[in-house]
Amino acid sequence: MIKVLLVEDQAMVRGALVSLLGLEPDIEVVGEAASGQEALTVALETKPDVVLLDIEMPGGDGITAGARIREALPACQVMILTTFGRPGYLRRAMEAGAVAFLVKDSPARELAAAIRRVRDGERVIDPGLAAAALSAGPNPLSPRECDVLAAAVDGSTVGDIAVRLHLSEGTVRNYLSSAIQKTRARNRIEAVQRAQAQGWL
Amino acid sequence: MIKVLLVEDQAMVRGALVSLLGLEPDIEVVGEAASGQEALTVALETKPDVVLLDIEMPGGDGITAGARIREALPACQVMILTTFGRPGYLRRAMEAGAVAFLVKDSPARELAAAIRRVRDGERVIDPGLAAAALSAGPNPLSPRECDVLAAAVDGSTVGDIAVRLHLSEGTVRNYLSSAIQKTRARNRIEAVQRAQAQGWL
DNA sequence: GCTTGACGGTGACATTTGTCAGACGACCGG
DNA sequence: CCGGTCGTCTGACAAATGTCACCGTCAAGC
Secondary structure, eight states: OEEEEEEOSOHHHHHHHHHHHHTOTTEEEEEEESSHHHHHHHHHHHOOSEEEEOSSOSSSOHHHHHHHHHHHOTTSEEEEEESOOOHHHHHHHHHTTOSEEEETTSOTHHHHHHHHHHHTTOOEEOHHHHHHHHHHOSOOSOHHHHHHHHHHTTOOOHHHHHHHHTOOHHHHHHHHHHHHHHTTOSSHHHHHHHHHHHTOO | OEEEEEEOSOHHHHHHHHHHHHTOTTEEEEEEESSHHHHHHHHHHHOOSEEEEOSSOSSSOHHHHHHHHHHHOTTSEEEEEESOOOHHHHHHHHHTTOSEEEETTSOTHHHHHHHHHHHTTOOEEOHHHHHHHHHHOSOOSOHHHHHHHHHTTTOOOHHHHHHHHTOOHHHHHHHHHHHHHHTTOSSHHHHHHHHHHHTOO
16 A cells, blocks of 8 residues: 655645545545645654645645655655646646655556655656756745745835845845846846746745 | 536546546536537537536637527536636636636535536636636726736737737837836736736726 | 716826946956 | 855946826716
């Protein structure tokens, strides 16, 4: 029996995935969690063989949760199951020690197959996605540029961002400007969208 | 047996929901579709009692697909199952003749329960969501303001939008300005986000 | 018939945003 | 110890954005 911990914030999707995995005779869902925080707690309680993690969740994203779990339970394999196949997500997931990266677009039966391949010591990564992640290259934005761009996603003005990050307005404008150029965008909105599409924020 | 057509673009979620409904002895998934267009075709083939529709899908959104299906098959009940409980979505879904509106945050067992309640002629709507939709009031944006705001989501400049909608730049600026005021935002980015949060785009 | 609102437009204006050049200290690798 | 990068800041400038006042048409409603 492969013991699986399932981490996904949308309760109905989580329940549906449990029932999907319930069809497999050699897979047992030993725990569920709805956030990154909760994931670590439940992992320590249930000591699963495999954790299946969503990325975008309120209360701790799946990638950092995966890293924490690997620290605490080195025997436990981390798999990512996400809606968005963003190159930066894949890259960060791999750096955090994940051994599989699945997107929810792929057919349902691939989930159990991927879990078994992970149990057998394989890595499971969509080849097209891997190519995209490699060809896109690493995140060109400096940490601070990321901060400023991330602070701009909600439509804040330069003044707002400056206050929030304790910077001068000119500095904020400079970071935004260089982020716009590095993303080859025409304004901050495009810059934010491109950075998000790459998984850089 | 209640015959259900399941419409959801993410294959893995769709498959998981099928397996979830497969646990219910009185429910049978007679068809699946991954887009609004496909939904209508499959509905005509399979003549389900109930269609379960996601809203945000590439290739025709679920609400208009639901309206089309109601036209073609008046006996078929339309249920919406969506990630986002946006007031405007609920309102539009009701106007399009939907009898249920579920969010994927709610527990998995509520899905089958909701389907049975719909079979019994009931409507199923989250009370809190209904209150939000009523208190928020209807969409204050004029159709054209919606168009212009929707054209601004991807970071297009005023000039781009003007060309795309065959308008003068001044007109575009005027519509954006009035949309910003009606949404009580400070700039177009906030306006877009508030309008999206309400489900007005 | 008159009013109202949506639609489309113009022109002027203030503000915000984006760009550039430059300056300073910190830190890191060679 | 020297060059490069990063972070921070300033000041100045051009371009884009947001606001306002105003004008016209047209269709719907009272």
